[in-house]
Amino acid sequence: MARVKLLSEEHVTGTVKEIYEDIKRTFGLPFVPNLFKAMAVHPAYLRTTWDRFKVIMGPGKLDPKTKEFLALAVSTVNNCEYCINAHTAQLRRMGVSEEELVEGLAVVDLFCGINKFLDGLRVESDLK
């Protein structure tokens, strides 16, 4: 159970309510994810984080699927269950197959291992 009160949709008003509506519209979801309901305890923090979320995950030079896979890789290395679930669900909605998911995780597997072999033996970079 969350360690702070999650502010449900019927209990918010004003700016927080507007942000909630924008979140549902942006993700095409019928509910506001718990992440944002926890941030709503501190409205200025919710406001600025959501603005930033849209800048970073919105249109840019990298395509949305690549960004979503990056988010899954990051959440996997950090072992954040909430985010792993959310990004896997989002990738599924984008049409990613089981084979692609396993292929992406195999890259995570490979380099988490190699990262540590290199660190443990203090192998120097080939690049100056």
Next chain:
Amino acid sequence: MARVKLLSEEHVTGTVKEIYEDIKRTFGLPFVPNLFKAMAVHPAYLRTTWDRFKVIMGPGKLDPKTKEFLALAVSTVNNCEYCINAHTAQLRRMGVSEEELVEGLAVVDLFCGINKFLDGLRVESDLK
């Protein structure tokens, strides 16, 4: 300085020499990266890791640029300098711009932060 002897190209023979040639050919590099020169202390380990490297990073359903960005994200969360340098250089060779690099790292920034906010407040996943 590496904590084990890196086996240079002129000092290896047989299977290790063949793997070294395959590595240079596969990456299109004029030298063997130090990673593999450290693994060569244990030839069976080098053999099986290189075979696996090619399976995971070779042709599949995900495109090579996405895989390389995943490798950079993983190495960044683990803060492995050797791998960060290697994958950034590889992405550059693939034509990735400064703007794309920063855009990718912004995704890493965003979700490393959110991962920890969620973990620290034990916010439960919206998904059952």
Next chain:
Amino acid sequence: MARVKLLSEEHVTGTVKEIYEDIKRTFGLPFVPNLFKAMAVHPAYLRTTWDRFKVIMGPGKLDPKTKEFLALAVSTVNNCEYCINAHTAQLRRMGVSEEELVEGLAVVDLFCGINKFLDGLRVESDLK
């Protein structure tokens, strides 16, 4: 379920029993936390860890609330559920509000993200 037997209060004697009493008295708790019941499998380790716990968390130049917040931040970055629960509960007993908890976690969010942006681009410190 714990992977070793947790030694309950009625099953210990001598030094371990005395440490258990001191733990309850120090924390003002009616029970001995499982952490210490697991360490009791190795009494010398329990003894020295508890002594050290009191030195580090006891009176010093930093106030107890700051130390408890540091413990929560550390446990959050490591994603240790047991410790997150324990330190949040302790902060609550110290009178910390929901707003303060979210404000503290926002700092964790901010710098976990920035840490990785900096690592991933190998941005050098401004300080010599």
Next chain:
Amino acid sequence: MARVKLLSEEHVTGTVKEIYEDIKRTFGLPFVPNLFKAMAVHPAYLRTTWDRFKVIMGPGKLDPKTKEFLALAVSTVNNCEYCINAHTAQLRRMGVSEEELVEGLAVVDLFCGINKFLDGLRVESDLK
């Protein structure tokens, strides 16, 4: 060396220039930290991150020294050299002594260890 071009103060104009001025004013520093010079490659990301930085680190219920110590603890667990240097320097400017620094790091030491003892033995939380 940073993997992207750091945009120096004399080479920026418009919004980025204004943000640079605000950064120097806010921190009371005669230069713009490299962190922001790297983010400037993606101006919208710099804009939103800086706005959020001020919300999170600005006036609130937690005092500035506690927030700075939290930032140091986070950066220490993540082992981010840039941030460790920056937050230590900031704490020094706030008048924090060597004894306080070591006392804070002792808390980091204590709970990084305990976190892992608990994880490794799967000891369950005392709280339901």
Next chain:
Amino acid sequence: MARVKLLSEEHVTGTVKEIYEDIKRTFGLPFVPNLFKAMAVHPAYLRTTWDRFKVIMGPGKLDPKTKEFLALAVSTVNNCEYCINAHTAQLRRMGVSEEELVEGLAVVDLFCGINKFLDGLRVESDLK
């Protein structure tokens, strides 16, 4: 619940079936661990990972118990529940006692703590 379909023993044929048989024989287990059932979605990845598993965990200069303890330490620092369970069970089958488990975890505790104290104060190595 796993985010991909785990391929059960009755649903696989050919090479995957052969690998499954080899896995059960090698571990002396009456079932195939879920790890391998998830990898089976990508048969070439399963093949090469299993070959490598046997090279790394098979006979060498380090004894099997030391390797298993290393695997437990790694999984503990990464807080991977699946692997912590699996390696603890394997150590138990090798005759390792509760006391030895706690003694091993005490080493993990000690150095996870010391690692971070050193990182946070940027203490330089005594070795050149």
Next chain:
Amino acid sequence: MARVKLLSEEHVTGTVKEIYEDIKRTFGLPFVPNLFKAMAVHPAYLRTTWDRFKVIMGPGKLDPKTKEFLALAVSTVNNCEYCINAHTAQLRRMGVSEEELVEGLAVVDLFCGINKFLDGLRVESDLK
């Protein structure tokens, strides 16, 4: 450079001096490692940490080489350069060969990778 003053041997007296002598004797080293010189800023912390160090690394059921390898594995996953250097040097003094070092790091490589594959797909433990 360390962020606190390292207290050199000629500048300490009393208990700290006695601990320094005990440290050199215990490790068979002609100097006091910087780790302890940094802790000496807070003498009670140095005292209790050194007592605990000896309990955990001293005679027990696990042999000293296994403990030292565990310490190296932990420091590798955490990427703590100071500790990686120190434990590698200690293992060398114990007669560990290059082949054994690489064999140990191969186990670290293998399970750091597998840990994350399992986490990222939320594969459930085979054990109840």
